[in-house]
Amino acid sequence: MRLARATDQARTYAEVRALSERLAEPLSPEDQTAQTMPDVSPTKWHLAHTTWFFETFVLERHEPGFRPHDPAFRVLFNSYYQGVGDQYPRAERGAITRPGVAEVLGYRRAVDERIAAIVDELDGDACDLVELGLHHEQQHQELLLMDIKHVLSRNPTRPVYAPQCDPIDAGPDPARWVAIDGGLVDVGHGGDGFAYDNECPQHRVHLDPYELADRLVTSGEWIEFIDDGGYERPDLWLSDGWYAVQQHGWVAPLYWQHIDGEWNVHTLGGTRPVAPAEPVCHVSHYEADAFARWAGARLPTEFEWEHAVSTAGSQDRWFALDGLHPVAAPRPTDRGVVRQAAGECWQWTASAYLPYPGFVPAAGAVGEYNGKFMSGQMVLRGSSALTPPGHTRPTYRNFFPPAARWPMTGVRMARNDDR
Amino acid sequence: MRLARATDQARTYAEVRALSERLAEPLSPEDQTAQTMPDVSPTKWHLAHTTWFFETFVLERHEPGFRPHDPAFRVLFNSYYQGVGDQYPRAERGAITRPGVAEVLGYRRAVDERIAAIVDELDGDACDLVELGLHHEQQHQELLLMDIKHVLSRNPTRPVYAPQCDPIDAGPDPARWVAIDGGLVDVGHGGDGFAYDNECPQHRVHLDPYELADRLVTSGEWIEFIDDGGYERPDLWLSDGWYAVQQHGWVAPLYWQHIDGEWNVHTLGGTRPVAPAEPVCHVSHYEADAFARWAGARLPTEFEWEHAVSTAGSQDRWFALDGLHPVAAPRPTDRGVVRQAAGECWQWTASAYLPYPGFVPAAGAVGEYNGKFMSGQMVLRGSSALTPPGHTRPTYRNFFPPAARWPMTGVRMARNDDR
């Protein structure tokens, strides 16, 4: 979403900010207040926190005579930035009934107006922070949807967020293997467009030849795994994974329920039968890994994934760096095409989330954005049906702990090419 | 609140039900949704649960052609009655964003109308259940206020529920000892008026002579206790109490904060300096017990308390059994008067909450109201500033676990009369 600065940034700012509020519109003030587990944040917290980001990292530094909108918000809506002061405890965000939704929207209005008043005068560094703020807000747009999905799932009345917003795809079948040569290849972000610090620097890695499935694992395949005792055989699981299965009583993906002999799934569009052809979603890294072992395959590394998508091509819309218009997808080679690389589910890789060689966090408190989480998490690649337009690129590194199931997490198979 | 049945019950019903809604009026939908600890229930849950009580125990049994208002509510708003089906988990009430406040008020309207349609035809047993439901709702009126006090306390913006609704009393000083003879006395509810099953049967106990303080322990006295190292001396504490002090880091009553060298207290009217003459409130049984040991006294038993209030008299308004008009307080004897028996703080006693000899729970699921909690809790007597009119009587047995601090819990001293 790198912008023709003076010209486009104000417009993009308005569009991204407006989308967040549109996403909250179907939700009542009560819906927007609840926090159903420590990982989940209330909708109105997302709306306020993304605003706090602009207030703290743009206005405070670049607005003449800056004064905070409300001093209490400085702490309430600071997620985890130690460098800019205290934070209200994450697990207790559901206790914050005030400011209410109306007041949060007022906060958004006020900050938007103050940004608008200075945006044309901002220098390059400030523009970079605005741009970072917009990408940050886009991330929270997906989090907002993931989180409200969890909130509504806990309600026995099975509320609907919006009709039909989950994918029910007649996916490609059967899956085919796309062969990739490997060798000494470049990975990581190297061009001009926007990227997070964790995608940099571009660097060289050596890959052995490998093959990647041309589509994601489907719900139908997952039911075969379940029916074959997948959740009951310790030999298929990492030790930590087997422990998680026992501890949490996992027998199926999150949001699946067995009702009258049939698997159903809670979605933002309500509860409906599982569609066998759609990509399986809401499985942990442990489950993805066990499934792969059961299938006689493995998960791809993040570099195998990135290189394949860049090389073999994909038929998905890869949203261009202007954030708004899809660019043509890379041309598929003769050897196959990696379908469903974006827009369905994030895809667990076999790679731990660690710094690239030569990684340098962004300067100042925004350097806390990515680097300090490089421990205990696994990388996911691609994007999901909830990822906003313009927030997808082949070098993007998403990350979650291996037991996480509430993000839009899916699975793609890989295997060695032993020819 | 026993009623001239056919005449008065409809009117009382309307008044009690209206008060609940008035108590919720200052609160936003967001406020009414949050649950800040497992013991706390959201405001709108209280509004719905009290309605569920009438629907389940009156309408379902006595309304011809009964059909539930919403089948999901049967589970969502059943607190703990195993005899009438499943319950939604208590600790997760904050996850229930729907029904929202408006829908809950609609539920109230609908049930009120259905009750109104049959109330004149109800027989004695049914009238008893209506009466029980009204007392139940009054209990929840106090819980609603206790709970929202906790919710608002977690908010660093220090929201105000309503100006000046906490007591700031120029209490009587110094405290004097009221001597009571004891002997073989009757305790428990024995008359015609309404009482819970746990106040029955009236029975005989033997009391040695004793003395009771004529007022509650004040905040000023509590500051002396703190300043004398009360929270740092294990010799003053029950073993479990000392463990609680260590575990929770207690250094003062709940809601007290030391700001700029002065003790402040969070109240429903906002945060203000502690007033030395007001009764100390929001202390656990453990703290009350330790304070008494420090003061060279002890807590009264529940029977000492009840007998003294009945015998020595009190100057408080004891709300009459019609629930609406205060009756004259018993005349004080020459030997002193027990002040602040009601309307300030509930008063911890030295008595465990156990059944009276010959106790028989009410028949059916309403028998779960009191009896099954007779384990691990301590009795409190009197009433508090948040107790609604008509919900106070000398035989009333309130109860909480010894570590509870979020109810309106205060302290009265007793000692042996060794003359």
Place this chain on the structure above:
Amino acid sequence: MRLARATDQARTYAEVRALSERLAEPLSPEDQTAQTMPDVSPTKWHLAHTTWFFETFVLERHEPGFRPHDPAFRVLFNSYYQGVGDQYPRAERGAITRPGVAEVLGYRRAVDERIAAIVDELDGDACDLVELGLHHEQQHQELLLMDIKHVLSRNPTRPVYAPQCDPIDAGPDPARWVAIDGGLVDVGHGGDGFAYDNECPQHRVHLDPYELADRLVTSGEWIEFIDDGGYERPDLWLSDGWYAVQQHGWVAPLYWQHIDGEWNVHTLGGTRPVAPAEPVCHVSHYEADAFARWAGARLPTEFEWEHAVSTAGSQDRWFALDGLHPVAAPRPTDRGVVRQAAGECWQWTASAYLPYPGFVPAAGAVGEYNGKFMSGQMVLRGSSALTPPGHTRPTYRNFFPPAARWPMTGVRMARNDDR
């Protein structure tokens, strides 16, 4: 065990101390080291702690030129006496591999010799402390056996402590009700003999007429309770009890195992089939209470139990206050006799463990022996098959939390006498 002082105390001291060591003899150093849950203490800790008691409360105060045997032991073997310094954490006693068993026995030798050197010169107060120390050691003799029973139970090789030391009694059948008049009666310790402070002062209580079962509930009756769904019906349970059932997965008394369609029980004599006529043992207060509700009865209060045993008589050996010679049991009245009052299982009562009116803890740190535990526990009366001779009396108040199952806890029924 009050003694003809100068004459007998040395002899009794030697006998009690020797018994502790005899109880440890069947156990290896490894056995004597393990702690299988926080409530359990290692055997060698019991041997050392009882010695520490004499060192701290007798030698330190009464031995000229006292010096501690080993300064580290002052902390290691202080159980919970805040008044005499720090304590090693209770839950970590199993980490203390040194001093080993041999060194602990050396500690016992040394302290015994030092006590022997001064015992004839001790004044009355010091003699009282020696006597308290002996009763304290007797309590730990039972704890030692309870605890090692738990340790050995966790071992799948099912080790045997000693053949046949658990009761297999052809109990009296059927149970009969013994009717007791009640009235205004004296309870608590009032005579010259030894008693703990918690049994005092003797005082007057009023009892309604009641009936007590003439024997304990049997294992056969408990199997009927299980077979009738006793552990699956929430209506039978206190709320806390039902929670405990769910949390711990209780389906039978502790140490019971269903093997090949038959109930077996782990005992100090090994694992053997449950004997239907023997008193059921190792049930929690919650289970005792649920059983009573299922049986249409209730638990007796501690005063009903004490008064009945004193009045109606018992056929058990009640060990006399000299601790060594059984006295004749009280004569049964015409109305029945309370059998199995002692020597089988401790008997849960309906009474919370609270101070008697006018209770004054012993002076100094030994005052921590009983009083500070008067919270959250229930009283048991009688004694068990593991209680040492001379440690049983009708006023004895044992106490454990309501969920405890590893003591020798049994059940006796009571009911109102509504004639």
Place this chain on the structure above:
Amino acid sequence: MRLARATDQARTYAEVRALSERLAEPLSPEDQTAQTMPDVSPTKWHLAHTTWFFETFVLERHEPGFRPHDPAFRVLFNSYYQGVGDQYPRAERGAITRPGVAEVLGYRRAVDERIAAIVDELDGDACDLVELGLHHEQQHQELLLMDIKHVLSRNPTRPVYAPQCDPIDAGPDPARWVAIDGGLVDVGHGGDGFAYDNECPQHRVHLDPYELADRLVTSGEWIEFIDDGGYERPDLWLSDGWYAVQQHGWVAPLYWQHIDGEWNVHTLGGTRPVAPAEPVCHVSHYEADAFARWAGARLPTEFEWEHAVSTAGSQDRWFALDGLHPVAAPRPTDRGVVRQAAGECWQWTASAYLPYPGFVPAAGAVGEYNGKFMSGQMVLRGSSALTPPGHTRPTYRNFFPPAARWPMTGVRMARNDDR
């Protein structure tokens, strides 16, 4: 330790097995029984489990007419091999008082004799399992020492395992940077000698130029880190690391205590002052990472470490693959030498413990040895002062969770070479 099979294996077997018992000799039966945290196993459990390994994976498969030594041991001493049956819960190994030490030594005798009786007849696969069993036992020799160090550390009497067995090294000072070219290099085990499956297959990785410190971080440097507020500055820490600091209250390495203004350290040789020149030990990965950030450096990746040690050479004794005789260390290049690569402390790397490309676990239940733990752990390289002779090689991958501090964990710095 690959062996001239028929000739040497029996001798090596005897030597390795004897060493385990020698390590236990200074310990009493009590010492050998305790388990002070879930990660720690009792000494006698190590002695038994290593024996179980030979019984299960060699005797059961290769001894004619095999019968188990004791059926109960099959479960008691199975650590985590799901493929060969049930396991006794890890966290409760301290509850297993029987078999005692003498019986465990008898178990060792019996299995050793049975192995001796067949060892000369074993085929290649069986010999491989014997060899694996010996390496397994060597790993447990280090675990045994690590674990007993923890056990003895919990004892306030500060017991000594053996005089002076911890390193007090006059380490090289100041540290110097050894520059390594990087490029496309081979890593992983590729030769004939023994290696675990997780060191294979050898494969190619690309490394940018980098520099490695020629020695480990010292305790003196760590004190500088502490004194500069290292444990108090969140900006130095990974998010998970900072959480661990708060949760556990870390202020220094494990086993360090500040006594009278000086840092002391618990060792197997007793408690003594920290020696500034010795390598710091018993720090978590989080601490190592924070220290590196504070020092303006970083941790090396496991491949940087391996490549540097192979290329630049080391002056440490690298024990040859016959397990008994040190081979000459690789010759240092002109550019420096990596000292302290082995024999001091294991060295945290920046690499997560993951499978190498093409990794295939060993067949059968021994395949559970390494592969199933490839999640949530970090790789350590080198070896420690507690590692037995013959158990060190440059491709060896040790691994522990990032919060682990009880292994012999030290720190080596790395940095980019940006020339």
